[in-house]
Amino acid sequence: DAGVIQSPRHEVTEMGQEVTLRCKPISGHDYLFWYRQTMMRGLELLIYFNNNVPIDDSGMPEDRFSAKMPNASFSTLKIQPSEPRDSAVYFCASSWLAGGPPYEQYFGPGTRLTVT
Amino acid sequence: GENVEQHPSTLSVQEGDSAVIKCTYSDSASNYFPWYKQELGKRPQLIIDIRSNVGEKKDQRIAVTLNKTAKHFSLHITETQPEDSAVYFCAAMGSGGYQKVTFGTGTKLQVIP
Numbered sequence: 001d002a003g004v005i006q007s008p009r010h011e012v013t014e015m016g017q018e019v020t021l022r023c024k025p026i027s028g029h030d031y032l033f034w035y036r037q038t039m040m041r042g043l044e045l046l047i048y049f050n051n052n053v054p055i056d057d058s059g060m061p062e063d064r065f066s067a068k069m070p071n072a073s074f075s076t077l078k079i080q081p082s083e084p085r086d087s088a089v090y091f092c093a094s095s096w097l098a099g100g101p102p103y104e105q106y107f108g109p110g111t112r113l114t115v116t
Numbered sequence: 117g118e119n120v121e122q123h124p125s126t127l128s129v130q131e132g133d134s135a136v137i138k139c140t141y142s143d144s145a146s147n148y149f150p151w152y153k154q155e156l157g158k159r160p161q162l163i164i165d166i167r168s169n170v171g172e173k174k175d176q177r178i179a180v181t182l183n184k185t186a187k188h189f190s191l192h193i194t195e196t197q198p199e200d201s202a203v204y205f206c207a208a209m210g211s212g213g214y215q216k217v218t219f220g221t222g223t224k225l226q227v228i229p
Binding site: 045091107108 | 220
Protein backbone atom coordinates (compact mmCIF):
# COMPACT_ATOMS: atom_id res chain seq x y z
CA ASP A 1 0.00 0.00 0.00
CA ALA A 2 1.23 3.52 -0.79
CA GLY A 3 0.21 4.84 2.60
CA VAL A 4 -1.94 7.89 3.16
CA ILE A 5 -1.78 10.23 0.20
CA GLN A 6 -2.29 13.95 0.46
CA SER A 7 -2.39 16.63 -2.19
CA PRO A 8 -1.17 19.17 -2.79
CA ARG A 9 2.05 18.96 -0.76
CA HIS A 10 2.44 22.72 -0.79
CA GLU A 11 -0.15 25.40 -1.34
CA VAL A 12 0.40 29.13 -1.45
CA THR A 13 -2.68 31.27 -1.81
CA GLU A 14 -3.87 34.78 -1.19
CA MET A 15 -6.17 35.76 1.61
CA GLY A 16 -9.81 35.33 0.67
CA GLN A 17 -9.23 32.48 -1.76
CA GLU A 18 -10.76 29.05 -1.39
CA VAL A 19 -8.39 26.23 -0.52
CA THR A 20 -9.14 22.52 -0.91
CA LEU A 21 -6.91 19.87 0.61
CA ARG A 22 -7.29 16.26 -0.43
CA CYS A 23 -6.63 12.95 1.25
CA LYS A 24 -6.72 9.31 0.25
CA PRO A 25 -6.60 7.00 3.29
CA ILE A 26 -5.07 3.56 3.41
CA SER A 27 -7.38 1.02 1.83
CA GLY A 28 -9.44 -0.82 4.42
CA HIS A 29 -9.05 1.76 7.15
CA ASP A 30 -12.30 2.86 8.72
CA TYR A 31 -11.16 6.04 10.45
CA LEU A 32 -9.92 9.25 8.90
CA PHE A 33 -8.58 12.26 10.78
CA TRP A 34 -7.68 15.79 9.81
CA TYR A 35 -5.07 17.59 11.93
CA ARG A 36 -3.53 21.03 11.82
CA GLN A 37 0.00 21.61 13.11
CA THR A 38 1.52 24.96 14.02
CA MET A 39 4.39 25.95 16.25
CA MET A 40 2.07 27.82 18.58
CA ARG A 41 -0.75 25.28 18.95
CA GLY A 42 0.96 21.99 18.23
CA LEU A 43 -1.02 19.14 16.67
CA GLU A 44 -4.74 19.89 16.72
CA LEU A 45 -7.47 17.47 15.73
CA LEU A 46 -9.93 19.24 13.45
CA ILE A 47 -12.40 16.50 12.58
CA TYR A 48 -12.58 12.75 12.24
CA PHE A 49 -14.73 10.30 10.33
CA ASN A 50 -15.75 6.71 10.97
CA ASN A 51 -16.95 4.78 7.93
CA ASN A 52 -17.29 8.07 6.04
CA VAL A 53 -19.50 9.63 8.73
CA PRO A 54 -18.24 12.69 10.63
CA ILE A 55 -18.06 11.78 14.31
CA ASP A 56 -16.54 14.82 15.95
CA ASP A 57 -15.95 18.20 14.34
CA SER A 58 -15.52 20.14 17.55
CA GLY A 59 -11.97 21.02 16.56
CA MET A 60 -12.98 22.82 13.38
CA PRO A 61 -12.02 26.41 14.11
CA GLU A 62 -14.97 28.15 12.50
CA ASP A 63 -17.49 28.04 9.71
CA ARG A 64 -14.83 28.81 7.16
CA PHE A 65 -13.65 25.22 7.53
CA SER A 66 -15.56 22.25 6.16
CA ALA A 67 -14.70 18.61 5.56
CA LYS A 68 -16.32 15.87 3.56
CA MET A 69 -15.78 12.19 2.98
CA PRO A 70 -17.94 11.14 0.05
CA ASN A 71 -16.52 7.61 0.00
CA ALA A 72 -14.08 5.36 1.81
CA SER A 73 -11.14 6.38 -0.35
CA PHE A 74 -11.37 10.16 -0.44
CA SER A 75 -11.76 13.14 1.84
CA THR A 76 -11.44 16.88 1.45
CA LEU A 77 -10.83 19.76 3.84
CA LYS A 78 -11.96 23.09 2.49
CA ILE A 79 -11.20 26.57 3.77
CA GLN A 80 -13.30 29.38 2.38
CA PRO A 81 -12.31 32.17 2.61
CA SER A 82 -8.73 31.56 3.69
CA GLU A 83 -6.91 33.87 6.12
CA PRO A 84 -3.20 34.26 6.96
CA ARG A 85 -3.78 32.64 10.37
CA ASP A 86 -4.77 29.44 8.56
CA SER A 87 -1.15 28.98 7.51
CA ALA A 88 -0.05 25.63 8.92
CA VAL A 89 0.75 22.05 8.00
CA TYR A 90 -2.41 20.01 7.58
CA PHE A 91 -2.12 16.29 8.12
CA CYS A 92 -4.56 13.59 7.19
CA ALA A 93 -4.32 10.27 9.04
CA SER A 94 -6.16 6.98 8.88
CA SER A 95 -6.50 4.00 11.16
CA TRP A 96 -8.29 0.69 11.57
CA LEU A 97 -10.16 0.05 14.81
CA ALA A 98 -11.31 -3.46 13.96
CA GLY A 99 -7.74 -4.60 13.62
CA GLY A 100 -7.16 -4.19 17.34
CA PRO A 101 -4.16 -2.58 19.02
CA PRO A 102 -1.94 -0.87 18.21
CA TYR A 103 -4.49 1.62 17.06
CA GLU A 104 -1.86 3.32 15.03
CA GLN A 105 -2.79 6.40 13.11
CA TYR A 106 -0.93 6.47 9.80
CA PHE A 107 -0.20 10.03 8.84
CA GLY A 108 0.10 11.38 5.35
CA PRO A 109 3.03 13.59 4.35
CA GLY A 110 1.04 16.72 5.09
CA THR A 111 0.08 19.80 3.11
CA ARG A 112 1.99 22.97 3.94
CA LEU A 113 -0.46 25.83 3.47
CA THR A 114 0.70 29.43 3.27
CA VAL A 115 -1.90 32.17 3.06
CA THR A 116 -0.49 35.59 2.18
CA GLY B 117 -13.11 16.14 26.99
CA GLU B 118 -9.65 14.70 27.43
CA ASN B 119 -6.74 17.03 28.22
CA VAL B 120 -3.15 15.85 27.86
CA GLU B 121 -0.28 17.84 29.28
CA GLN B 122 3.32 17.11 28.31
CA HIS B 123 6.62 18.18 29.86
CA PRO B 124 9.20 19.38 29.14
CA SER B 125 8.64 21.26 25.92
CA THR B 126 12.33 21.03 25.05
CA LEU B 127 15.01 18.65 26.25
CA SER B 128 18.71 18.52 25.47
CA VAL B 129 20.83 15.53 26.45
CA GLN B 130 24.31 14.33 25.71
CA GLU B 131 24.61 11.33 23.45
CA GLY B 132 24.48 8.18 25.54
CA ASP B 133 22.47 9.74 28.35
CA SER B 134 18.84 8.95 29.09
CA ALA B 135 15.84 11.13 28.27
CA VAL B 136 12.49 11.14 30.05
CA ILE B 137 9.31 12.80 28.84
CA LYS B 138 6.26 12.97 31.09
CA CYS B 139 2.56 13.32 30.35
CA THR B 140 -0.60 13.59 32.38
CA TYR B 141 -4.16 13.05 31.25
CA SER B 142 -7.50 14.07 32.68
CA ASP B 143 -10.03 11.45 31.59
CA SER B 144 -9.89 8.39 33.82
CA ALA B 145 -11.72 6.43 31.08
CA SER B 146 -8.75 6.73 28.72
CA ASN B 147 -7.24 3.31 28.17
CA TYR B 148 -4.70 3.55 25.38
CA PHE B 149 -1.58 5.73 25.31
CA PRO B 150 0.53 5.93 22.17
CA TRP B 151 3.74 7.87 21.61
CA TYR B 152 4.61 9.39 18.25
CA LYS B 153 7.93 10.63 16.95
CA GLN B 154 8.13 13.39 14.37
CA GLU B 155 11.44 14.09 12.72
CA LEU B 156 12.02 17.51 11.22
CA GLY B 157 9.87 18.00 8.15
CA LYS B 158 8.39 14.53 8.41
CA ARG B 159 5.09 13.05 9.50
CA PRO B 160 4.41 11.74 13.03
CA GLN B 161 4.96 8.00 13.38
CA LEU B 162 4.01 5.64 16.18
CA ILE B 163 7.01 4.37 18.12
CA ILE B 164 5.46 2.64 21.11
CA ASP B 165 2.17 2.38 22.94
CA ILE B 166 0.75 1.08 26.19
CA ARG B 167 -2.67 -0.08 27.24
CA SER B 168 -4.24 0.60 30.60
CA ASN B 169 -3.92 -2.98 31.82
CA VAL B 170 -0.13 -2.80 31.62
CA GLY B 171 2.20 -0.78 33.83
CA GLU B 172 5.31 -0.86 31.66
CA LYS B 173 6.36 -1.78 28.15
CA LYS B 174 9.81 -1.89 26.59
CA ASP B 175 11.08 -2.00 23.05
CA GLN B 176 14.86 -1.99 22.81
CA ARG B 177 16.02 1.45 24.02
CA ILE B 178 12.58 2.90 24.62
CA ALA B 179 10.13 2.16 27.39
CA VAL B 180 6.84 3.56 28.56
CA THR B 181 5.39 3.49 32.05
CA LEU B 182 1.82 4.13 33.09
CA ASN B 183 0.38 5.04 36.46
CA LYS B 184 -3.40 4.93 36.11
CA THR B 185 -4.03 6.04 39.66
CA ALA B 186 -2.07 9.22 39.18
CA LYS B 187 -3.10 9.51 35.52
CA HIS B 188 0.38 9.97 34.20
CA PHE B 189 2.63 8.15 31.78
CA SER B 190 6.21 8.59 30.68
CA LEU B 191 8.55 7.80 27.81
CA HIS B 192 12.09 6.72 28.63
CA ILE B 193 14.84 6.62 26.04
CA THR B 194 18.13 5.10 27.12
CA GLU B 195 21.54 5.37 25.45
CA THR B 196 20.33 8.24 23.32
CA GLN B 197 21.71 8.66 19.82
CA PRO B 198 21.70 11.67 17.47
CA GLU B 199 18.96 10.01 15.39
CA ASP B 200 16.68 10.18 18.43
CA SER B 201 16.55 13.95 17.93
CA ALA B 202 12.93 14.74 17.04
CA VAL B 203 9.67 15.98 18.48
CA TYR B 204 7.88 13.40 20.60
CA PHE B 205 4.13 13.49 21.20
CA CYS B 206 2.26 11.59 23.86
CA ALA B 207 -1.43 10.90 23.38
CA ALA B 208 -4.42 9.39 25.11
CA MET B 209 -7.40 7.58 23.66
CA GLY B 210 -10.65 7.08 25.51
CA SER B 211 -12.93 4.10 25.56
CA GLY B 212 -16.29 3.88 23.82
CA GLY B 213 -15.38 2.43 20.49
CA TYR B 214 -14.18 5.59 18.82
CA GLN B 215 -10.56 6.35 18.10
CA LYS B 216 -10.35 9.99 19.09
CA VAL B 217 -6.81 10.55 20.26
CA THR B 218 -5.83 13.67 22.15
CA PHE B 219 -2.20 14.66 21.66
CA GLY B 220 0.11 16.43 24.04
CA THR B 221 1.90 19.59 22.95
CA GLY B 222 5.13 17.80 22.07
CA THR B 223 8.69 17.65 23.38
CA LYS B 224 11.57 18.66 21.18
CA LEU B 225 14.45 16.35 22.04
CA GLN B 226 17.95 17.28 21.00
CA VAL B 227 20.72 14.72 21.40
CA ILE B 228 24.11 16.41 21.41
CA PRO B 229 26.89 14.28 19.91
